[in-house]
Amino acid sequence: MDMTLFKQHLLSIVLLFAVTSSWATPIPTPKPPSINAKSYILIDHNTHHIIAQQNADERNDPASITKLMTAYIVYQALAQDSINLADEVVVSEKAWRAPGSRMFIEVGKQVSVENLLQGLIVQSGNDASIALAEYIAGSEAAFVDLMNTQASALGLDDTHFVNVTGLTDPQHYTTARDIALLSSAIISNFPEQYKRYSVKQFTFNNITQQNRNKLLWRDPSVDGLKTGHTEAAQYCLAASAQRSGMRLISVVLGAPSSNARATQSQSLLNYGFRFFATHTLYDQPHALIEKRVWYGAEKILQLGVAQPIHVTVARGQYKNIKPHLEIKTKLVAPIEKGQVLGKVIVKLADSSLAEVDLIALESIQEGSLMRKLSDYVMGYFE
Numbered sequence: 167m168d169m170t171l172f173k174q175h176l177l178s179i180v181l182l183f184a185v186t187s188s189w190a191t192p193i194p195t196p197k198p199p200s201i202n203a204k205s206y207i208l209i210d211h212n213t214h215h216i217i218a219q220q221n222a223d224e225r226n227d228p229a230s231i232t233k234l235m236t237a238y239i240v241y242q243a244l245a246q247d248s249i250n251l252a253d254e255v256v257v258s259e260k261a262w263r264a265p266g267s268r269m270f271i272e273v274g275k276q277v278s279v280e281n282l283l284q285g286l287i288v289q290s291g292n293d294a295s296i297a298l299a300e301y302i303a304g305s306e307a308a309f310v311d312l313m314n315t316q317a318s319a320l321g322l323d324d325t326h327f328v329n330v331t332g333l334t335d336p337q338h339y340t341t342a343r344d345i346a347l348l349s350s351a352i353i354s355n356f357p358e359q360y361k362r363y364s365v366k367q368f369t370f371n372n373i374t375q376q377n378r379n380k381l382l383w384r385d386p387s388v389d390g391l392k393t394g395h396t397e398a399a400q401y402c403l404a405a406s407a408q409r410s411g412m413r414l415i416s417v418v419l420g421a422p423s424s425n426a427r428a429t430q431s432q433s434l435l436n437y438g439f440r441f442f443a444t445h446t447l448y449d450q451p452h453a454l455i456e457k458r459v460w461y462g463a464e465k466i467l468q469l470g471v472a473q474p475i476h477v478t479v480a481r482g483q484y485k486n487i488k489p490h491l492e493i494k495t496k497l498v499a500p501i502e503k504g505q506v507l508g509k510v511i512v513k514l515a516d517s518s519l520a521e522v523d524l525i526a527l528e529s530i531q532e533g534s535l536m537r538k539l540s541d542y543v544m545g546y547f548e
Contacts, residue, residue, distance in 0.1 A: 195441045195480040199433040204400070204420025207342040208434045210444055211350050211406065211413035213520065215478035217438045225324055225339040226419045229394030230267065230290045231402050232332030232340075234348050235313045235325075236299065237286060240279075241356040242316075243302050251280040255301045257293075264292040266333060266396075270371045271297060281370055288368035289375040290393065292331040299330045306330055317344075320351055334398040342417040349391050349404050349415050363390030363406075380428040381405050388435070391415075395424070403427040407435050414438045445484050447475040447512065453527055454510065455491060462499030462530040469493065469507060470527045477512055477519040488513050491524060503529040 198208070198218035205221035216222070243249045254276040262273035269285030271277050271293050279301070285294035299309035306329065313327045322344040328335045353360050366383070367376045378395075381388040387407040394402035401421040407414055416434040421427035448454070453470040469491075477487060493508035501507070508524035 199430070199437055201418065201430045201434065202422060202426060203418045203430060205342045206416070206418045206430070206434065207346050208414060208416045208438050209346045209350070210438075210442070210476075210478040211353060211415050212444055212476045213478045214347070214350065215444075215519070217414070217442055217478065218434060219342070222343040223324060223341050225341055226402075227334055227338065227396065227399035228332055228340045228345065228419065229334075229396045229399035229402050230292075230332040231345055231392050231394040231404055231417075231419075232327060232330065232338070233286055233290065233295055234345065234352065234392050234404065235317065235327065236295050236309075236330045237283070237359070238316060238348065238352060238356075239309065239312050240283060240286075240298055240302065241352070241359045244279075244359075245356070249279055249302060251278065251283070253279045253301070255279060255282060255297050257297055258300055260306070261293045261297040261300065264296050264331065266292045266331065268293045269368075269375070270373050272371070284362065284365065284368045285370055287362045287392070288365050288377050289370070290378060292333070295330040317348075320347060322347060332394055332396070332399075334396050342419050345404050345417045345419075346415050349406060349417070352391070353406065353413070353415075360390060363392065378424070379403065379405065380424070381407075381432060384428065385432060385435070393424075393427070401427040403431050405431045405435065407439075409439050412439065412444045441481055442478055443481050443484070444476055444478045445487075447477060447487075447489065451527055454489075454524070455493070457493060457497055457507075459497045459499055459501065459530050461532060462501070463532065464530050467497060467501060467530055468527045469524050471510060471522055472504065472525055473522070475510065475512060475520050475522055477514075479514055479519065483514060486514055487519065493524060499530050499532050501526050501530045503527065 204226055205224045207222040208218040209216050257271045257273050257275050259273050267290040269289045269291030282294045282298050285291040299306045303309035310327050317325045325340040325344045328338045378393040387409045390406045391404045401424050402419045404417045414435055416431045418427050418431050448471055451470050451472055453468040455469050456466050459467045490511045505526045506523045510522050510524050512520040
């Protein structure tokens with residue numbers, strides 16, 4: 167072979183190897199985008215894994231993002247059939263006089279719960295919020311008590327409400343983390359109601375207002391949730407998007423402008439989808455191990471998980487995930503199906519990604535007298 171051709175051929179092989187090797191090398195995970203806001207968080211909805219955060223537990227004024235909890239209480243009332251969407255609500259003077267964003271209901275007029283709910287979500291109506299609160303609980307103050315009780319039930323430890331609208335008050339606060347958890351609860355517990363957050367505009371009383379969440383127009387994968395703005399809170403946005411079965415939730419509090427909160431939320435969502443993935447480890451239910459059972463009608467018991475385990479990791483890291491089983495040292499009959507007998511801890515290096523109960527996948531009754539005697543004797547040799 168001509169030496170020149172040989173060198174060219176060799177160079178082609180080297181270049182091909184270099185290219186294919188670079189394809190095989192996992193893309194390193196960069197730092198999260200720089201966000202100009204008081205605080206933010208990005209989580210995976212299914213795992214609650216925190217992908218990125220800054221001052222996520224810092225208490226801030228949430229402005230109209232408050233209405234996520236206002237709506238949550240309304241959803242609960244609807245689910246419990248204590249109210250119906252077709253119910254007509256008489257608008258009080260207090261609701262009619264509500265300052266700030268409004269859906270323009272009129273005092274003394276009747277408005278359906280359905281319309282009030284749309285006005286609360288799409289138009290961020292303070293008047294709609296108060297009208298619904300008074301209808302459900304009798305007064306705004308009583309409704310706020312329900313909001314705070316629910317906040318505690320959901321584990322929102324750094325959240326406290328004093329009104330249903332988000333108007334500024336020193337004792338009215340929450341955190342980016344708590345808002346993300348509340349958003350996730352809405353999506354999980356009220357999926358049909360969650361669809362309301364993707365509505366781009368709503369017309370009431372011949373007045374059409376657009377949803378203030380600009381991401382609904384910019385990104386087709388975004389389908390919620392809520393904006394907020396006051397002078398004290400600045401510009402806030404809780405957003406959620408779903409791509410290829412993975413749902414992320416971002417919360418940005420205290421951005422300098424309406425456009426900034428949208429642009430920065432979009433950057434966070436894009437970062438999460440690009441560099442992270444959610445995986446399901448086991449189907450439901452799934453046997454993980456068999457263990458010896460003492461003094462039982464059967465000697466072997468299958469242990470497993472009652473539900474799938476979801477984990478969120480940086481792309482290319484799935485192969486490094488390792489499950490660890492912690493099981494009671496000695497299993498003694500009787501054992502009931504579903505009984506917790508240990509736990510499964512899913513780890514990546516030294517970090518715990520998920521922890522779920524390890525349960526009995528079947529029941530085992532006490533064995534016969536002979537079986538018990540046999541196991542008793544064998545116990546001496548264990």
